[in-house]
Amino acid sequence: MSKPLEGKVALVxxxxxxxxxETALALARRGADxxxxxxxxxxxAAKVVAELEAEGVRATALRVDLTGTAGLPDFVDAFRQVLAGWGRSSFDILVNNAGVLRLATFERVTEEDLDYNFQTNYKSVFFLTQRLMGDLAEGGRIINxxxxxxxxxxxxxVSYGPIKAALQCLTAYLAAFLGPRGIxxxxxxPGGLDDDFNAELFSNMPPARDHIRSNTALKRIGVPGDVGGVIAFLASPEASFISGAVLPIDGGYHL
Ligand SMILES: NC(=O)c1ccc[n+]([C@@H]2O[C@H](COP(=O)([O-])OP(=O)(O)OC[C@H]3O[C@@H](n4cnc5c(N)ncnc54)[C@H](OP(=O)(O)O)[C@@H]3O)[C@@H](O)[C@H]2O)c1
Structure with a gap:
């Protein structure tokens, strides 16, 4: 594989x-640290780091709790130390991937459920990006x-999808704000994937699997490997004129 991301540093x-x-591996295969x-x-995380290093790039793992914003200052310091150790004062690609899912139908959702989904899926993305935007190099990439x-x-x-809609809307705002820096x-x-994230959904609601499959044009449920390469594409030079977009990766769900 060619290495269009050689010399770039990514945070996932x-x-x-x-x-x-899968995203970290796809970025590493294209040459990114x-x-x-x-x-x-x-x-x-340590196993993933070993897999990344086996691709011939530099890699490390840092702990951060994104349930709230309290851990962000220490995390950003630790991240900057890694960059400095790699001889960099900036980085190139930010993938805001960490997320959680607490399930409940509308009549059962508690304030705590909604806050839980909001904190990690939106608030921490908002403030982590705010803290790190000055560290992103000109021409950088953010993928939410x-x-x-x-x-x-x-x-x-119901307490998750509308928060992701807000994040998708934030994507457009940030594209407008950071565009002048070439970012x-x-x-x-993604559609509902066959992975840990949906384990509770699929065990509590077995028909959900068939529902997704039968309403998907390609008649299968996606897997994490369907997503990582697309994110790496959005981080690549070929995607340099795509900004503010929301790209479905769902095999054609509910067309
Ligand atoms: N899977 C799907 O069907 C699907 C569909 C659409 C969108 N998405 C989105 O895709 C992203 C990743 O999904 P996934 O399926 O890969 O999820 P996953 O298998 O549950 O993995 C989540 C990752 O985020 C980390 N994480 C979770 N909560 C965190 C927190 N509060 N603070 C810091 N790190 C946290 C986890 O760390 P640990 O391993 O240490 O717990 C793990 O690395 C999420 O934003 C999700 O909303 C998923």
Missing amino acids: TGGSRNIGR VVITYREREEA LGSGTARIAFGPL TVNAVA
Whole structure:
């Protein structure tokens, strides 16, 4: 594979598994050095770092809890130390991937559920990006993880989908704000994937699997590997004139 991202440094939040891991690997295969973050799965994160290094790039994992904003200052300091150790004072690609899903139908959602989904999926993305935007090099890239549930209502995700819609809207605002620095900001909107994220949904609501499959043009449920390469494409030179876009990665869901 050619290495269009050689010399670039990427930060992928929630890189210890699934979409974040696949994204980190796709970036590394294209030559980028990668910092991943994790919240609790230190061992899994260390394994991903080894996989990234095996691609011939520099890689490290940092712990950060993105449930709130309290950990952000220390995390940003630690990230800047990694950059300095790599001889860099800036970085190139920010993938805001870490996210959570608490399920409940509308009549059951508590204030705590809504806050939980909001803190990690929106608030921490907002303030992490605010803190790091000055560290992004000219021509940098930001890719946010939206969701198909921002477009299509799916009952038990009522306290999640609208928050992803807000994140997709923020993507456009940031694209407008950072465009003059040559920074592109885009979102991807995966459909429901077969991974840990949906384990509770698929075990509580087994028909959800068939529902997704039968309403998908390609008649299968996606996997994290369907997403990582698309994010790496948005980080690549070929995508330099795409900004403010939300790209569905859902096999054609509810067309
Ligand atoms: N899977 C889907 O069907 C789907 C569809 C559309 C959009 N998305 C979005 O894609 C992103 C990744 O999804 P995924 O399926 O890869 O999720 P996942 O398998 O649950 O992995 C989530 C990652 O985020 C980290 N993380 C979770 N909560 C965190 C917190 N509060 N602070 C810091 N790190 C945290 C986890 O770290 P630990 O491993 O240490 O816990 C893990 O690395 C999310 O933003 C999700 O909303 C997923």
